[in-house]
Amino acid sequence: MYPKTLKHPAMAPSYEKIAQMSALPLWEILGDVVGDEPVPMGTPHIWPYAAMRDVLLDAGQRISAAEAERRVLALKNPALERPGISQTLFAGLQLVLPGEVAPSHRHSAGALRFVLESTGGYSAVEGERCVMRRGDLITTPSWTWHDHENTGTGPLIWLDGLDVPMVNFFGARFGEELGQEQQPILRPDDASVSRWASGMRPHDQHHEQPWSPILSYPYERSRAALFAAAAGATPNPQHGFKMTYSNPMDGGHILPTIAAFLQHLPAGFESAAWRSSEATVFVAVEGEGTAQIGDSQISFGESDIFVAPNWSVIRLQARRDLVLFSFSDRAAQQRLGFWREDTALSD
Template structure:
């Protein structure tokens, strides 16, 4: 490779003066910044990280004693990626947090441009209501709140309920397209029978190899009981992939595509002793362990996980899973948005 000729002192000074004049007019020379703008491979500032539930849960309960769900509007501890602290993001495109609602509380109804998912971590007796339809929450359930739909949460049970929130807030804010609006009352009136969407759409999963396009989803819940049954059936009747184990994609029943235009969600079963081959993809992925114990290696760093732990794999870092016991992992990423823009890549 031919080496670049070192400019003379006079040329360096002339360039420095020129760049100063450019800066005064809010311009900059592309040749000085191109290597950082157009990288040969993804170069995320995000870092691999894990949040062990046993260490975060006491902080959630402390928050429950310090502020009510009504005062906070949403009592959430945000999971901030250590590489980009201060911006309330777990990846460059996604927000994630753990939300707590205590017995007898209601998180007031509001709506916003960002789409949201809820993955229930702990507890029984809570519900989420979206545009007049209420859905009961059970551990392992995956529940959608589509963009610009009024939603509130309540806990009519006797124990704390915690779920993982995933939102596309960073994508919405990238486009400067954020809107939000309170409903005006704490709870919205119910206009549909509870569970109507569940009865209409069933489990709504597909084997991950049958990926397709994406449209916005209607309001519904993917119950973990049916999800687990689908995983067990596939594990018994199909091959176990050497990278993902048995992996399924949550789908929009109306289109067969992703449940939200910007966020895809997946669930996978890893049999005891499974040691997966590495894979890397351009979509940074947030994982939550549902069952079992294991280790995931991300970019050379190993993270031991157990039930309810959350961890993140940034873009284009090699990821491989090892299962100590039969295990289930839930995950979500911005894959639909990347696919819609023709950007998504994956390599084994």
């Protein structure tokens, strides 16, 4: 706890007594408590999709979705003790096989799902089925019932992103099972898209919760919006063409804790360096490229997942036309007022 070289050695004889009183001399450790700038927590890392998929499908042969409750391979940051992909985010790859249902439950942790492989299926959220196609983003806000079903002929696999480490940090972990496999369906499939995602909102409906009323952001629409915005535009030096999935009520993020983004980097694009106080999880939807994150050089292709810890310097390069999905803890940091980005880094 104390530095090797004490700043105030004359006080050293008192330190044992201070420790016995469960106190600390802040004058010795001030830099560890407040500090001038963040230290990245965790390490950059990549989880290649093909290898992860093999292990997941093997688990599918041995454990049913009902037995597992959730058949998920959690992506653990190698430099962190707890099962998070970053200090603040949990990520996992989830598999539901044809005919299987992952039974209904709810928890205080909020979640998003980014679909990587589907021949048919849906995530039911709070009385509504959200159809799952590759590239679709589906949210499961805090304390909403959710179950998942594969109605296709092949594996249904998606990337889970949750704010579990944040919820656990606050000691606010609650959860319960519904006690039946599937929740009652109250509205047409993808009703939240037709009701809230047209640029209009229902005159007689209110939405007071701190998350987007849109539960599904279909890839076809998101991709079209991204490429329409990119057409004829100049790419941002750090981010290329980048769109934020937004809450139509206030233009904010989709969840109070987690922000999500879709970006396009044209083949050959090399980004300028930047860093921000958020930890970000990336997955390539289309194309391939490289990421320089801190001292790590990462090559990635379609469906590979990689993480950039907070305040690590990032450079992205597109080998082929890239579409990258990402999510981060920016939503929580901005709500709490301490999110920062630094784009004034020299290459």
